[in-house]
Amino acid sequence: MQKEYTAAALCAVGAEKVVSNEIRKMGLKMDEGGFGRVRFKAGLQGLYKTLMGLRTADRVLLEAAWFQAGDFDALFEGVRAVPWEEFIPSGMGLRVAKVRTNRSRLSAETSIQAVVHKAAAEKLCEKLKLARLPEGDDIAEIRVYIEKDRASILLDLSGDPLFKRGYRTDGGIAPLRETTAAAIILLSGWKRKFPLYDPFCGSGTIAAEAAMYAWDLAPGLRRPFALDKLLISDKVVEKQVREEFIGKADFTRLVRIAGSDADPRAVANAKANLERIRAPLQGSVVLPEFKALPMEQAAAPKFENDTDTGFIITNPPYGKRLGDAESAEKVYAEMGGLSERFRDWKLALITDHPGFESFFGRKADSCRDITNGAIHSYLYQYEKI
Numbered sequence: 544m545q546k547e548y549t550a551a552a553l554c555a556v557g558a559e560k561v562v563s564n565e566i567r568k569m570g571l572k573m574d575e576g577g578f579g580r581v582r583f584k585a586g587l588q589g590l591y592k593t594l595m596g597l598r599t600a601d602r603v604l605l606e607a608a609w610f611q612a613g614d615f616d617a618l619f620e621g622v623r624a625v626p627w628e629e630f631i632p633s634g635m636g637l638r639v640a641k642v643r644t645n646r647s648r649l650s651a652e653t654s655i656q657a658v659v660h661k662a663a664a665e666k667l668c669e670k671l672k673l674a675r676l677p678e679g680d681d682i683a684e685i686r687v688y689i690e691k692d693r694a695s696i697l698l699d700l701s702g703d704p705l706f707k708r709g710y711r712t713d714g715g716i717a718p719l720r721e722t723t724a725a726a727i728i729l730l731s732g733w734k735r736k737f738p739l740y741d742p743f744c745g746s747g748t749i750a751a752e753a754a755m756y757a758w759d760l761a762p763g764l765r766r767p768f769a770l771d772k773l774l775i776s777d778k779v780v781e782k783q784v785r786e787e788f789i790g791k792a793d794f795t796r797l798v799r800i801a802g803s804d805a806d807p808r809a810v811a812n813a814k815a816n817l818e819r820i821r822a823p824l825q826g827s828v829v830l831p832e833f834k835a836l837p838m839e840q841a842a843a844p845k846f847e848n849d850t851d852t853g854f855i856i857t858n859p860p861y862g863k864r865l866g867d868a869e870s871a872e873k874v875y876a877e878m879g880g881l882s883e884r885f886r887d888w889k890l891a892l893i894t895d896h897p898g899f900e901s902f903f904g905r906k907a908d909s910c911r912d913i914t915n916g917a918i919h920s921y922l923y924q925y926e927k928i
Contacts, residue, residue, distance in 0.1 A: 545586035552600035557913030558726035595763040598725035604697035612694035622662035628670035702769035731891035738853030742841035744802030747813025750831040761788035799846040800831035875902035890925040
């Protein structure tokens with residue numbers, strides 16, 4: 544019988560719902576979570592599925608232990624009790640990459656980091672009969688979360704963050720993370736049958752994520768994971784999961800996705816990024832279309848068999864991206880003109896400006912907090928632009 548693990552998917556704060564929905568659709572059991580973290584149960588096959596298939600999670604971690612840690616002695620003993628030798632091979636080093644505490648007696652992050660590293664290293668050296676852990680490029684990463692004196696000790700399975708899909712080489716200034724782009728697409732209610740347009744397409748991230756969703760193309764098929772180097776990995780299971788995802792992809796579906804940007808270099812990058820997605824695909828694949836146009840000239844594109852109301856999903860320039868808030872506010876005011884050229888379309892946009900509605904000229908039907916990396920942002924949605 545396949546061993547079941549407790550795992551956690553890290554995501555943007557505000558995206559927990561869509562991450563949970565993705566995990567449920569994979570047939571996995573949910574567990575309690577927290578802000579920016581969704582816990583679930585999975586066997587090895589399920590772990591591979593989440594690594595390759597989750598669109599909205601930034602990392603997948605295996606929970607090695609969960610215990611009461613009201614002081615450093617309890618933390619040390621709890622970490623030392625983990626059978627690290629079952630996960631980490633003898634040639635691999637160890638690093639405590641992240642510590643987060645909330646409402647706990649232990650709060651000194653550097654001290655927590657040192658205690659966790661010492662406990663895990665001692666256990667590994669004892670079991671593997673090593674004088675000290677090796678140093679080099681192969682390093683297992685541990686993350687520690689302590690909430691109300693309960694410690695969750697997590698082993699990273701991702702390696703590079705999952706938003707690194709491999710298709711984007713130049714994201715421009717303050718780029719939208721691929722995982723956040725996927726989250727706002729799913730939160731917007733967009734389905735593959737509807738047209739989608741991004742008038743601030745930048746490097747094409749929203750269009751790329753929407754296209755992969757429309758094709759049922761798993762985002763992590765062409766990249767390695769930290770799990771590959773751990774003792775619990777299994778090449779046969781990995782191949783089975785990969786082939787299952789490849790079999791689900793359907794590139795014959797009609798994709799009505801387009802975008803534009805005032806910067807011709809951004810449009811060139813967007814086209815190149817989509818070509819990188821298409822490169823390994825077999826047969827004729829219709830890609831999203833991009834044009835170099837200022838926002839005020841953007842208009843609803845005419846697609847084949849176009850009878851549906853569409854969605855504008857976009858990431859307009861932030862103050863941080865333009866260099867000053869005043870320039871961003873001018874863009875938001877000019878966006879009001881989109882209603883004349885995209886009549887009856889829906890609008891979903893992410894920005895870091897809490898006063899977007901006042902400059903746009905209309906109150907949103909809904910607004911939710913969401914993070915884009917370290918930037919606290921807002922997802923504004925309009926049922927009719």
